[in-house]
Amino acid sequence: MAATGEAVLEVRDLVKHFPLTEGAVFRKQVGVIRAVDGISFDLRRGETLGIVGESGCGKSTLAKLLMGLERPTGGSVRVCGREIADAKGADLKRVRRTIQMVMQDPYTSLNPRMTVGDIIGEPYEIHPDAAPKGDRRRRVQALLELVGLNPDDVNRYPHQFSGGQRQRIGIARGLALQPQILVCDEPVSALDVSIQAQVINLLARLQRELGLAYVFIAHDLSVVRHISDRVGVMYLGKMIELGRDAEIYGQPAHPYTQALLSAAPVPDPDGRERRGRIVLQGDPPSPADPPSGCRFRTRCWKAQDICAQQEPLLQLRPGTWHESACHFAQVHDVMPSF
């Protein structure tokens, strides 16, 4: 979808460090976990930015920072021009209405003692002016229908639903306040592909109709490609490649992106024994003690001395039309099947 409007989300040099503690009883801090370590990007009205990256690289932390659910160690997040990082009280509440989130995990994010109707309607309790009281039940039922659940289910409890059904309850709640930005953390990975297709079509429709912007975090690379205008690839707290979907998938320039794309399982068992994969050597480094220079160098087959000495910045590189953070960035076609 064409996104030409103004930036609704501006992220600059965003950093989140968690304290690393030791000792079971007397916990003392022995270092920090660099979960998000200097990330910048813009999101425009009506645009979808896909975020992919290794498990533990900081995607969910990024999402929580965008939502103001975690306080950043440094940097700034501006939602529709307003800083969220140091907003408090009523101010924070006002900003929150424009940015909502669908959580990664539908099990712990739904209160087991609340009915589905109360869960989806909860945002109206927090923001009473969003919907008149008498209209809330009808709205909740409409939201249930919107995400493909039965409107008569309002009085049931989360444990009576399957994993995928619960995920849709979370999406319905995220849409209740009709936000401008929806941050989706793995919104469809618990769904079967047909319901997944329905949800993706639904998100696309809402975007066309309401001009919603999405930050869409997912591991399924074909889903991300389908829905995204631009894709950002993260590694160990950093954004290491950022570009339009066709650039990232068709002309990936960073070795990590190439390895990632080559590992994507293909939904066709024919020839599965012969599939060429770039197998990453070594283990992912600890975010408490990231490698010097380029954080990917310990697993990179192209690494030279400079990679240990100098951090490669996310910028345009010779021979590419999108930004990447590799001293030896080079377009490499890895995934003809995408």
Next chain:
Amino acid sequence: MNQSTPPFPAWGIPDPVRGVTGTEPLLAVDDLHVEFATRQGTVKAVNGVSYSLNPGETLAVLGESGSGKSVTAQAIMGILDAPQARIPRGRIRFRGTDLLRLKEDARAQVRGRRIAMVFQDALSALNPVFTVGSQIAEMFRVHQGMSRRDAEARAVELMDRVRIPGARQRLHDYPHQFSGGMRQRIMIAMAIALDPEVLIADEPTTALDVTVQAQIMELLAEVQRDSGMGMILITHDLGVVADVADKIVVMYGGRIVENALVHDVYRTPAHPYTKGLLESIPRVDRKGRELYAISGTPPNLLDMPPGCAFAPRCPYRQDNCTTEAPPLYRIGSTRGSACHYWREVLDGSHG
């Protein structure tokens, strides 16, 4: 020997590839029914499911969200929600013994140790008030009577095995301090730690990126090769299934609607639901357009329609579909489809 009828089709038959010659599979679910008593009425979550698993084999369970995949697994583990859950019919034979007839203490001997499970909700399966290290260590202490020190060493080993960076340093961290994918890997590590004969992996890799996913699936394959562990892999990821499954069952509305060897399903699905699933996969040439999605809503398990549960949504539907429930028709020796019109579906004619 085995007097009961084998699940249909008989997977226990000699397998030329693996050379499995025994007549008794490792695990056989046979005509299983599970229902839940709720205030709204009886939810018929599982309505006659049969499947079986041989040593070293990977059976993928696909299907609609809410079709009873996890409930079937919970029945095998013996951890259904009491007292609402009831098993009115069926057998679950593990090496020939019907688990449903065992007393609770005998069952507890099997659970977690000989049949282990990675839960779909890995995140809530870890106790939030204890450190991850102590929870892993606890398992070794309870099941293997290890000392505290040995158990901790094993816990670090285990976390290393599933590639948790800096495992020793993070032993005393609480579950919420780990990312979703890390918790999922810890659950996988705990499940295989006691060398189970059967592993039920319920959506084990949903929170993992594809590189770590590939490593974890490789680790599981290695365990299977080494110890002959059989795996029931419940997943929505058709890419992973294509990569690792030997055979597939597809569930819909608490029933198995198709079972087949992996290549057959992807080449020529024999049930309209399976066909719809495969067509819903996002492919690059559909970018910018609507994805195909099966229209309509899942069946209401409180009030299952007579006839075929998929009929209201089925492009192949004829008059008899809404009145006669289709049996699992046999197609060749390794395949079945619960659709009256499986021939048309196989041909790809209309629909």
